[in-house]
Amino acid sequence: MKILLTGSGGQLAQALLPCLHSQGYEVHGVDHAQCDITVPDLIETVFSAVKPAAVINCAAYNQVDRAEAEPAAAFAVNACGPLYLARACKAHGATLLHISTNYVFDGASNQPYRETDCPRPLSVYAASKLSGENLAQSHWERCYIVRTTGLYGLAGRTTRQGNFVETMLRLAAAGNDIRVVNDQWLTPTAAADLAPALVRLLASNRFGIYHLTNSGSTTWFDFARAIFDLVGLSPRLLPVSSQEYRVAARRPAYSVLANAAWNALGFPTLPPWQNSLTRFFAARN
Ligand SMILES: NC(=O)c1ccc[n+]([C@@H]2O[C@H](COP(=O)([O-])OP(=O)(O)OC[C@H]3O[C@@H](n4cnc5c(N)ncnc54)[C@H](OP(=O)(O)O)[C@@H]3O)[C@@H](O)[C@H]2O)c1
Structure with a gap:
């Protein structure tokens, strides 16, 4: 079965590639330069050449704060992109x-939050992602939407966007105080766990919205502390409130996701986030 993987240069796509290969899929990865998902003609050219049975879209505009000043760019990639792919x-x-x-x-x-809960985006980035979900689903019924949180993967070391783990390590290396919000709850999720789960879901033919994350929950501050504990660093790490930590985009205070639809298919809960972070550093080193 042929799979087209868009945004193939990103950290999730890089984790998906070996998983898909190991399950016998024939994968055609296209990165931003090879297929800009905001250009329907380019998508059509790639589809005609590859003739995929399935598309996994990992392409995204992920700069949450910058999106506040660049709504057209965020909506082009995160809303129009999935629409064009769905068409x-x-x-x-x-x-x-x-x-x-x-x-x-x-x-x-x-x-x-369960899949049936009503979304209410607080930022341009979030609104663009919700639009992408709605546009894709309303144009094509053979569509899985998978929401995840706090994603980090080995490829984040070299991707343009990076991830929270790499940001923390970079800040620690710079030797400055590190201020991290302590009132936003999430579940850090390893691309190494999400990728095989996506491959399982793809084979299910049970289309719809899924929440898929590691299990447990924490704050960004405690996530940072766990990172430094694991690598044996002790930078000056300061907890701050969202009010003190001024950024352009509002973020949800609590955005832990119940993986209810995934579990309802009989699939096992993904590992606790702490175990996955330990495994991540074992692989990174
Ligand atoms: N990272 C997180 O914490 C997080 C949390 C929740 C959900 N997600 C979602 O998870 C998915 C994967 O995220 P990720 O962390 O793997 O992202 P990532 O590493 O930033 O990868 C995104 C990829 O999309 C590419 N891209 C950007 N604009 C494009 C366009 N117009 N056409 C084609 N490709 C384009 C980027 O290429 P360039 O860098 O060359 O532009 C990059 O390689 C995204 O949908 C994201 O919204 C991420």
């Missing part, structure tokens, strides 16, 4: 698996 999938009879985010929720809950 192409429909025209060619291919399944679409599209990745979204916990930030579609407003964070007012104190219980893990």
Whole structure:
């Protein structure tokens, strides 16, 4: 079965490649330079050449704060991109698996969000991702939407966007005080765990919205502390509130996701985030 992997230069796509290969899929990865998902003609050219049975869209505009000043750029990639891919999938009879985010929720809950909960995005980035979900789903029924949180993978070391783990290590190496918010809850999720789960989901033919994360929850501050504990560093790490830590985009205070639809398919809960972080550093080193 042929899979087209868009945004193949990103950290999740890089974790997916070996998983898909190991399951016998024939994978055609296209990075940003090879297929800009905001250009329908380019998508059509790639579809005609590859003739994929399924598309996994890992391409995204992920700069949450910058999106506040660049809504057109964020919506082009995160909303129009999935729409164009869904249209192409429909025209060619291919399944679409599209990745979204916990930030579609407003964070007012104190219980893990389920797939059936009503999204209320607080930022341009979040609104663009929710639009992408809606546009893809409304144009093509053979569509999986997978929301995840706090993603980090080995490729984040070299990708343009990086990830929170690499940012923390870079700040520690610079020797400055590190201020991290201590009032936003999430589940750090390893691309190494998410990728095989996506491959399983793809084979299920049970289309719809899924929440997929490691298990447990923490704050960004405690996530940072766990990172430094594991690598044996002790930079000056300061907890701050979201109010003190001024950034352009609002983030949800609580955006832990219940993996209810995934579990309902009989699939096992993904490992605790702490175990996955330990495994990540074993592989990174
Ligand atoms: N990172 C997180 O914490 C997080 C949390 C929740 C959900 N997610 C979602 O998970 C998915 C994967 O994220 P990730 O962390 O793997 O992202 P990533 O490492 O930033 O990769 C995204 C890729 O998309 C490419 N891209 C950007 N614009 C494009 C365009 N117009 N056409 C084609 N490719 C384009 C980027 O290429 P260039 O760098 O060359 O532009 C990059 O290689 C995304 O949908 C993201 O929204 C991520």
